[in-house]
Ligand SMILES: Nc1ncnc2c1ncn2[C@@H]1O[C@H](COP(=O)(O)OP(=O)(O)OP(=O)(O)O)[C@@H](O)[C@H]1O
């Protein structure tokens with residue numbers, strides 16, 4: 275018997291019994307589709323976190339005003355901010371620190387022509403964009419003279435720029451922040467989401483001196499909200515933290531028994547924690563997906579085994595009218611393979627389509643990975659082919675009379 | 682001794698079913714010879730071993746001891762592929778329960794043995810149609826077995842048995858599931874095949890009416906042949 279005839283016969287047998295074919299494929303489709311989709315969502319979450327980490331800048335510390343306790347941070351009501359621009363410069367000159375900038379953030383209303391937009395305006399030093407690894411896409415960055423003169427100049431994030439200026443080029447234009455005019459000197463490149471899901475491009479930067487003296491009323495002149503510092507190397511982060519602590523205790527004249535009046539956070543460590551939890555979520559989704567795969571596999575197995583009686587008699591009959599053993603084996607093997615391949619492909623398409631749908635309908639990032647497609651496909655196909663082929667193999671080794679009489 | 686060339690020779694054939702420590706001997710030391718073109722009816726009480734014997738004749742089962750020559754060849758020496766070819770080309774089966782593929786049309790059922798004979802699609806269809814015509818069912822070529830009456834199903838099964846022009850047709854109670862009128866129709870077909878085409882027919886039946894279509898009667902009792910000769914029923 276020729277391979278073409280056997281293939282035709284396999285195909286024919288599948289189309290003759292649509293219910294069995296459909297149910298088996300359904301098992302494949304659900305298993306494969308669920309795995310591809312869930313792993314795409316998990317992988318997407320991981321990628322989102324990793325992108326945010328990459329966009330954060332490397333080896334970052336944040337030094338905050340206020341003591342840290344074992345239970346977290348404690349900001350006493352009305353307690354005075356303790357960090358100053360001077361602290362920032364002192365930190366910047368430490369051997370283990372590459373650079374540091376004071377940050378003085380606040381919310382403000384920005385206006386240009388008829389457009390209004392309320393956003394986060396941060397007063398920063400000249401090294402801020404460098405530390406955050408945030409390129410100025412058009413125009414120029416702040417320079418020392420902007421800081422010295424508390425110039426009314428501003429760098430805009432992508433979102434702010436598009437809200438206020440639409441498609442216009444904002445560089446060189448003058449907008450109003452809290453009603454005072456500011457010159458837009460540069461446009462920041464897009465940065466995307468931060469770890470906590472904020473749009474980092476929805477913000478504007480101004481010189482820290484301008485923020486302190488001209489924009490936000492400051493009851494504690496000279497102080498800043500926090501300092502952002504960048505360690506020289508990833509390995510020296512622990513040392514850097516110690517040096518900063520010593521330096522600040524000295525500068526703030528804290529006695530040996532006094533608590534720190536500041537706290538230092540290693541953002542890299544926090545980012546790693548966030549990456550860890552994204553990974554955990556991805557693993558959990560993977561576990562759920564494996565269960566779907568298993569359920570799908572059991573479905574395939576059941577359908578294949580349930581049809582064994584009927585098929586054993588069919589095999590007996592085929593042998594009685596002249597089928598050789600290998601004709602039977604090849605037919606059933608091909609049948610199981612065609613079934614699994616079609617089911618797997620449809621499952622893949624549904625998984626990929628579902629992933630696409632999820633990303634289109636929500637903010638979630640999804641990443642379909644090749645290995646999730648291969649893994650689910652191979653698993654389901656192995657089950658399908660084994661349980662499709664194994665009963666046929668058994669039947670084909672029976673004497674025809676036994677197969678014909680099989681109950 | 683049959684007048685025609687010998688087609689089937691059975692020598693000292695026994696069949697025993699072993700079930701753990703117990704064993705049942707179903708056929709005892711059977712000797713039989715059937716010539717080409719004969720029409721043999723096999724009768725006997727239920728459980729006497731008729732079906733067991735037929736399955737061995739059809740190479741669907743193997744004897745425990747003894748020898749079976751088909752066309753002078755010792756069947757026990759043949760490999761499974763050779764047996765498959767023998768069943769395909771030389772033998773035709775008609776079962777009591779029809780044994781048609783449920784989900785295939787009449788035409789596809791009839792064409793099935795041709796598939797295993799390596800005949801091309803076009804020739805298969807043509808030949809299967811011709812066979813359906815011979816049994817008067819060409820109009821029902823696309824019907825599934827469950828859309829056919831018992832008699833029609835058995836005619837389809839006969840057409841299938843004839844697909845590769847077999848020398849022998851083995852029929853185990855082919856009319857067992859049919860009413861007497863339909864049984865007569867089926868037997869008329871067997872008679873015609875035997876008389877007009879010289880096909881050897883071995884047929885098991887419980888009914889004297891049916892046995893009378895045959896020219897020779899073999900009677901089994903308890904796994905032994907107790908009568909071999911004229912149809913004296
Ligand atoms: N696979 C088997 N295992 C054990 N015993 C069997 C098997 N098949 C048949 N037998 C026994 O062999 C004996 C003969 O069975 P067989 O089917 O040949 O009888 P039969 O003459 O065809 O009967 P009936 O007229 O009822 O069809 C019976 O006693 C039966 O129980």
Ligand SMILES: [Mg+2]
Pocket residue numbers: 731732733853
């Ligand atoms: Mg019987």
